[in-house]
Amino acid sequence: MTTTLKWAAVMAVVAGCVGYLIYSASGGSTEYYLTVSELQSHHQAGDVRVAGIVQNDVVRTEGGLHVRFTEKDSTSSVVVDYQGQLPDIFQPGITVVAEGTLGADGVFHARTVLAKCPSKFSTTPYTQ
Amino acid sequence: MILAYIGSGALLAALVMGGFATLLSFWAGRQENAVMIQVGRRAFYAVAAMVVVASAVLETALLTHDFSIAYVVEHTDLSTATPLVAAAFYGGQEGSLLYWTLILCVLGSASLLASAALGLRLSAYAAGILAATATFFLVVLVLVASPFDVLSLTPPDGLGLNPVLRDGGMLIHPPVVLAGFASFAIPFSFAAAALLANRSDAAWIAHTRRFALLAWTLQSAGLVLGMWWAYHVLGWGGYWGWDPVENVALMPWLATTAYLHSSQVQERRGRLRAWNFGLVILAFLLVVFGTFIVRSGVVPSVHTFAVSAIGPWFFAFLFICIVFSGLLLALRAGGLKSTREPAAAVSREGTFVLQNLLLIGVVVVVLWGTILPLVSGLFGQERVVGASYYERAAGPLLVGVLALMAAGPLLPWRKAGKQAGRALRWPVAAAFVTLALMLAAGVRFVPALVTMPIAGAVLATCAVEFARAMARGRRQAGWANMFAPLARRRRRYGAYLAHVGLVVVVVGVAASHFWQLEKDVTLRPGQQVSIGGYTLTYSGSDQRQLADHSELVAAMSFGDQTLEPARATYAGLGGQSLTHVAISTTATADLYVILVGTSADGSASFRVLVNPLVSWIWAGAIVIILGVVLGNVGERAPVRAPALVPVRAAS
Numbered sequence: 001m002t003t004t005l006k007w008a009a010v011m012a013v014v015a016g017c018v019g020y021l022i023y024s025a026s027g028g029s030t031e032y033y034l035t036v037s038e039l040q041s042h043h044q045a046g047d048v049r050v051a052g053i054v055q056n057d058v059v060r061t062e063g064g065l066h067v068r069f070t071e072k073d074s075t076s077s078v079v080v081d082y083q084g085q086l087p088d089i090f091q092p093g094i095t096v097v098a099e100g101t102l103g104a105d106g107v108f109h110a111r112t113v114l115a116k117c118p119s120k121f122s123t124t125p126y127t128q
Numbered sequence: 129m130i131l132a133y134i135g136s137g138a139l140l141a142a143l144v145m146g147g148f149a150t151l152l153s154f155w156a157g158r159q160e161n162a163v164m165i166q167v168g169r170r171a172f173y174a175v176a177a178m179v180v181v182a183s184a185v186l187e188t189a190l191l192t193h194d195f196s197i198a199y200v201v202e203h204t205d206l207s208t209a210t211p212l213v214a215a216a217f218y219g220g221q222e223g224s225l226l227y228w229t230l231i232l233c234v235l236g237s238a239s240l241l242a243s244a245a246l247g248l249r250l251s252a253y254a255a256g257i258l259a260a261t262a263t264f265f266l267v268v269l270v271l272v273a274s275p276f277d278v279l280s281l282t283p284p285d286g287l288g289l290n291p292v293l294r295d296g297g298m299l300i301h302p303p304v305v306l307a308g309f310a311s312f313a314i315p316f317s318f319a320a321a322a323l324l325a326n327r328s329d330a331a332w333i334a335h336t337r338r339f340a341l342l343a344w345t346l347q348s349a350g351l352v353l354g355m356w357w358a359y360h361v362l363g364w365g366g367y368w369g370w371d372p373v374e375n376v377a378l379m380p381w382l383a384t385t386a387y388l389h390s391s392q393v394q395e396r397r398g399r400l401r402a403w404n405f406g407l408v409i410l411a412f413l414l415v416v417f418g419t420f421i422v423r424s425g426v427v428p429s430v431h432t433f434a435v436s437a438i439g440p441w442f443f444a445f446l447f448i449c450i451v452f453s454g455l456l457l458a459l460r461a462g463g464l465k466s467t468r469e470p471a472a473a474v475s476r477e478g479t480f481v482l483q484n485l486l487l488i489g490v491v492v493v494v495l496w497g498t499i500l501p502l503v504s505g506l507f508g509q510e511r512v513v514g515a516s517y518y519e520r521a522a523g524p525l526l527v528g529v530l531a532l533m534a535a536g537p538l539l540p541w542r543k544a545g546k547q548a549g550r551a552l553r554w555p556v557a558a559a560f561v562t563l564a565l566m567l568a569a570g571v572r573f574v575p576a577l578v579t580m581p582i583a584g585a586v587l588a589t590c591a592v593e594f595a596r597a598m599a600r601g602r603r604q605a606g607w608a609n610m611f612a613p614l615a616r617r618r619r620r621y622g623a624y625l626a627h628v629g630l631v632v633v634v635v636g637v638a639a640s641h642f643w644q645l646e647k648d649v650t651l652r653p654g655q656q657v658s659i660g661g662y663t664l665t666y667s668g669s670d671q672r673q674l675a676d677h678s679e680l681v682a683a684m685s686f687g688d689q690t691l692e693p694a695r696a697t698y699a700g701l702g703g704q705s706l707t708h709v710a711i712s713t714t715a716t717a718d719l720y721v722i723l724v725g726t727s728a729d730g731s732a733s734f735r736v737l738v739n740p741l742v743s744w745i746w747a748g749a750i751v752i753i754l755g756v757v758l759g760n761v762g763e764r765a766p767v768r769a770p771a772l773v774p775v776r777a778a779s
Contacts, residue, residue, distance in 0.1 A: 011485060018489035018525065022496055025521035026513055033501060033510040049512060063650045063733030064725025084648060085364075085724050085735045088706045099514075 031099065037076040039102060049099045050078070050108060056092045071098060071108070080108045087115035129196045135185040135276040139226075142178035143270050145171055146263035150256050157252030157325070165252040169240050172259050176233035179262075183230045186223060186275050190216050195286055198277045199223060205288035207675075212289055215298050219289060221423070221438070222275035224306055229265040231310035236262065239314045239339055245331045246318075253321035261313050264445050272437045297357040305350030305377060309415050311343035312380055315387075316412030319405050320453065323460040328401055337391050338760075340408060344384045345756050351377055352749040363709035363722055365646065365737045367745070370518045375498045376418025379491050383411040386487040393477045396541065400481070402461035407484070409453045414491070416446045421498065475543050479536035486528045493521040519641075527579055530634060533627055534559075534585035537593055558588030579638045583631045590624045590631075597621065622759015629751030636744030645738040648724075652731045660738035662686050662719055669726055679708065682723045682732045686712075693723035693734065718742045 036052040052071035059068045064086070071080050080098050090096065090113070100110035149171035156164030186199070190213050195201050203216040203223070218227040236258040243251040269275070289298075318336045322328045354374070355367035368374060387407035393400045420442040497513045504511040534555040539548060562584035566577060597613040605612060614621045649657045651666040658664075667690075669682040674696075681694040691710035698706070712719040717740045724733040 007481070010482065014482070014485040014489060018492055018521075021489075021521040021524060022493055025493075025517045025519075026496075026500075030500065030504075030511045030513050030517070033512045038509070060725065063727045063731055065648050065650060065733045085722060088363075 036071055036073040036078050039078060040076045047099060047101055047111070049097050051095060051097045053095055054090065054092050058092060071096065078108045079106070080110050082110040082113050086113060089115045129278065131185050131189045131194055132197050132276040132278045135182050135189070136274060138178045138182040138185065139266060139270050139274070139276070142175045142182065143263065143266040145178060146175045146259050146266050149175060149259035150263055153252050153256035153259060157249050157256060160248050162248055165248055168252060169255050172240060172255050173237050175259065175262055176237045179230050179233045183226060186226060187214065187217050190214065195284070196278055196282045198279050199275045201279060201283055201286040203286070203289060205286040208289055211299055212294060216289060218302050218306055219293065219298070222269070222273045225265060225269055225273055226275050227303065228306055228310045229262060229269065231307045232262055232265065232313050235311050235314055239318070243335065246335060247325070247327060249325040250321050250327050250332065253324045254317045257317040257320050258313065261317070268438055268441050272441060295361050297353065297361055301350065301353040301357050304346055304353055308343060308347035308350045309419065311339065311346055312384070312412045312415045315340040315343060315408045319408040320456055323405060323456045326460065333391060333395055336408065337388070340384055340387055341756065341760055344381065344388060345753060347377065347381045347384070348749070349753060351381060352746070356746060359742070360709070360711065363707035365720055365722065365735070365739070370497070370515045372498050373422055375494050376414070376421055379418065379494055380411040380414040382487050382491050383407055383414060386484045387411065389480050390484050393480050397477055399477065402457070405461065406457060409457065413449055413453060416442065416449050420446050474539065474548050476536060476539050476541045479532045479539060483529055483532045483536065486525045489525045490522050493525065494518065523575070527582060530582045530586060534582060534589045537589050537624065554592045555585035555588045559585040573642055576638060576642045579634065583634050586627060586631050590628050593624050594621065619759045622755045625755030625758065626752045629748045629755055632744050632748030632751060636741045636748060639741035640739045643740045647736045648733070649736065650731050650733045657736060659736050660717070662738065664736065666732060669732055680726060682726070684721055684734070691719070691721050693721045695723055713743050715743060716740065
């Protein structure tokens with residue numbers, strides 16, 4: 001076998017490994033990114049991420065470690081239940097992305113809640 | 129008001145001059161007209177001078193609180209501390225684009241000043257490509273994102289800077305990371321110019337490598353400073369979140385890391401020329417792609433970016449760059465093929481090639497994760513990947529790169545053959561010793577049992593290289609001259625020092641990732657929490673009033689230390705409250721306490737983390753940069769490459 005062929009084989013093996021790693025790693029950890037209305041209309045098994053606006057009904061208990069609020073988009077809303085540390089800028093009116101599952105009780109049980117960070121390229125948070 | 133006119137005028141002049149420099153440089157380069165090439169180059173210096181003027185004007189407007197300018201109003205106010213007012217220069221969309229253009233023009237001018245040795249045509253084309261890139265930014269700055277827009281009414285005060293950004297890190301992280309991004313344009317310009325001019329000799333390699341190294345060093349510093357800022361200021365307990373914004377900064381860095389290694393194969397053995405062009409070009413394309421992604425808001429990110437008018441412009445620029453580079457590589461790369469037999473797999477150059485393939489693999493993994501929402505959105509429901517995707521897909525590839533770092537330096541060039549096993553005896557031994565020690569210590573976690581021994585092997589390899597060089601120095605000229613060989617070939621030993629730094633970073637990343645402890649607790653004053661050998665007592669909270677904000681401070685004591693995590697509330701910013709994390713750092717672990725909130729009954733909720741060896745990451749990063757600087761600053765280009773005077777035309 002010539003050296004060129006050997007390298008072609010090495011390249012093929014590396015490409016195969018990369019492809020396999022991408023395939024196997026995305027199997028378990030890709031999640032659907034939904035709006036609240038999409039979440040309500042087609043039910044997904046497993047974890048999803050839901051983006052929506054925090055409504056004015058935030059209830060914090062356990063010193064802020066447990067929180068329940070309504071997340072809403074233009075048409076639908078869902079109650080989100082979350083245990084843990086909230087992002088600093090969390091407050092009614094901001095957009096958050098909740099990651100978790102929709103329970104049979106119709107409550108979205110979030111594992112994480114991410115807020116859209118104010119960025120150095122965006123001035124919207126201050127002008128509102 | 130007058131400042132705004134001077135600023136806009138300078139940008140407009142720079143734009144006209146940039147167009148002129150582009151056209152003249154390409155035309156004169158084609159004609160090999162030395163006088164006109166010189167004129168084209170000077171036109172680029174004039175662009176740089178105008179951009180410097182515009183930048184100085186913006187900075188003056190910020191510092192003198194000229195609230196007739198919209199940009200000044202949107203990013204500062206009278207109460208902001210002066211250094212942060214100065215930092216607002218790059219703190220907003222328009223200003224950051226101007227800053228980017230400034231770095232491009234200044235570094236571009238420096239690279240052109242030193243480009244005479246590369247030949248008339250190549251240096252002219254490089255000037256043309258640099259000028260074209262600068263012209264693109266100037267078009268955006270003049271037409272769509274001008275930092276000098278004037279308000280019809282001058283408000284008495286500005287809107288101020290977001291509290292998250294009111295931190296010392298703001299003074300250093302964004303300028304370094306933006307400078308890193310901007311500087312990738314320079315190796316790109318010289319690579320594309322060399323392809324256009326059909327030349328890639330030793331002088332070109334040295335020139336391109338120097339600026340690629342500069343870009344790489346800036347980007348390394350920018351990445352680490354970003355991690356440091358996320359960890360110390362944003363207060364979520366980690367330093368890397370695989371957010372698109374982080375990913376797009378990482379990808380050009382990975383591609384350039386690959387280039388800096390494979391360029392040695394070209395330097396020493398005259399191979400991989402087309403591949404090296406590809407890597408330099410890829411790094412720049414990733415920068416443009418990243419800027420497009422980040423500034424246009426097409427990918428969901430934790431960072432919100434104002435959906436601005438510059439998205440389509442960057443998309444068009446990206447498209448032009450891809451087509452231009454693709455055509456160049458397709459038409460010219462054939463002429464770059466080495467006639468020699470490719471490298472043997474088990475040899476120094478073999479490990480470089482394999483390392484390159486793995487690093488490109490990591491780029492593919494990260495790129496796929498970043499664009500998945502876009503791609504999946506085209507074919508149905510948008511999907512995203514979490515951090516575990518990157519860890520599981522990129523992790524094994526990075527461990528492979530680490531293993532090559534242990535093997536490569538000890539393997540001979542050309543072909544290692546049977547001696548390979550003997551050459552690698554020290555790193556292999558070190559790996560087994562590390563493994564045995566870890567097993568004895570009771571570690572059973574497989575990723576740790578793989579990563580740490582390989583890190584140990586890399587360390588052994590570097591130690592062997594240093595020891596051999598010093599032994600050689602001692603044999604040649606006695607103990608006093610032990611370090612002479614290190615100084616004589618400092619580029620090489622600087623690189624090994626950087627490898628040592630990387631091992632320290634890897635150990636820090638692995639330890640803080642594998643063995644992080646966390647606990648969410650709610651405590652009344654006097655109550656305790658225990659985590660990872662620390663026992664903390666909550667002794668009560670207190671409200672404090674500071675200059676521009678008030679703080680709710682909780683006191684947590686352990687041993688003779690008191691940690692004071694706090695929540696700061698800034699008036700006038702929608703009651704936004706901000707975590708001020710408290711960290712107690714030792715060489716072995718960081719105790720990281722976040723105040724989540726307090727209740728009326730006097731209890732407070734905390735998130736307490738123990739992050740092992742995080743300080744190693746910062747220390748290792750300093751060693752890496754030290755190694756690169758010691759090894760390369762003032763270093764003369766080595767003149768040992770097989771002379772590759774004009775490559776034969778791509779007929």
